[in-house]
Amino acid sequence: MYDVADGGRSSPAQPGWACPVMVCKAEPRQGYDALPLLRDQPLEAGERRQLGFVFLAPETAVAAIEKAGRFYLWEGRFIGEATVVANGS
Structure with a gap:
């Protein structure tokens, strides 16, 4: 998560929070609905953590994201x- 000064959220992302993820920053953007698995710990601005993600359309999302290597x-x-870093399927 980016620091607030770098455009990150001004409040922590709480467990249950979902957001789209984009495969690249350039237009046209390719996005997928995702749920970060935060467990019982909020994700703070500026924090780095290894997380799992659940995707609404995993068949297409996982293939595109793995190919890009970053999202x-x-x-x-x-x-x-x-x-x-790994595919949990």
Whole structure:
């Protein structure tokens, strides 16, 4: 999650929070609905953590995100980014 000064959320992302993720920052953007698995711990601005994600359309989302190797959290603007480290399927 980006620091607030770098465009991150001004409040922590709470468990149950969902957001679209984008495969790249350039237009046209390719996005997927995602639920970060925060468990019982909010994700604070500026925090780095290894998380799992659940996707509404996993068949297409996982393939595109794994191919890109990186994705971006979107909430009206880019608020964070992630690198793919493993596929949990």
